[in-house]
Amino acid sequence: MKELNHSAVYVEATRTDIHDIVRTLVDAIGAPAVQQLAGTNDATAPHRWAHPDSTEPDTMTEQRLRLGYRVWLTLQPLEDPQAAVDWLMSPNRALDEERPMDFIARLHAQQVVNTAESLVTHEDRR
Template identity: 50%
Template sequence: MKPSNHSAVYVESTESDVRELTRRLLVDLGGPTVQAMAGSRDNTAPHRWAHPEGTGPGPVEEQRVRLGYRVWKTLESLGDREKAALWLLGSNPGLDGATPVAFIAQLHTREVIDVAEAFVLEQVPANGT
């Protein structure tokens, strides 16, 4: 599996409807992970944000959802969603031992994107297959 196109992932994460991004993250990662990414204390908030008639996220939560989606789409290129989901929740030496989800919630964009892209590139065989 080859790494995803960095520019296409960025455009999708910034231009797509946040409700749809939230819905996709909920399907792929589940409510608790999306809640943690968004830095929300309300475990029902991501479900409301994803609902067409629900309340949308506030500006900061929206930034976090968009960043979380960008990281998730980068990791999806691994072709192993379970491994990607575990990576999001695991302690990461490239992030000073914190989890990528925590860095998303803190909006440490450059750091978490760089570490996610490096992780994906490390997993790709040298011949690209």
């Protein structure tokens, strides 16, 4: 298992091109999940944002997408992409039985990042 580097994950999530972030998230968790975490009702938006020659999301949506990417990068040491997707979509006791996706959509960065880090460092296996 790779060692978790909190600072490197943060830097990558803040500096990576937004189109690359959206493309990675769409490939990893699917466009409907990206739509949910971005907080948009437009089902075509994730595919549009993933295209490098297309428009970019508004500032608030970009913040949600970058947080989602940060959480996704944090989960990479799990080495099982489906386990990471399942974790994002499932109620979590550390998040008051809410889904991590919902915390991302509301930009509750500290709680969702800390919970993801606890998962991959085995401090809390849920």
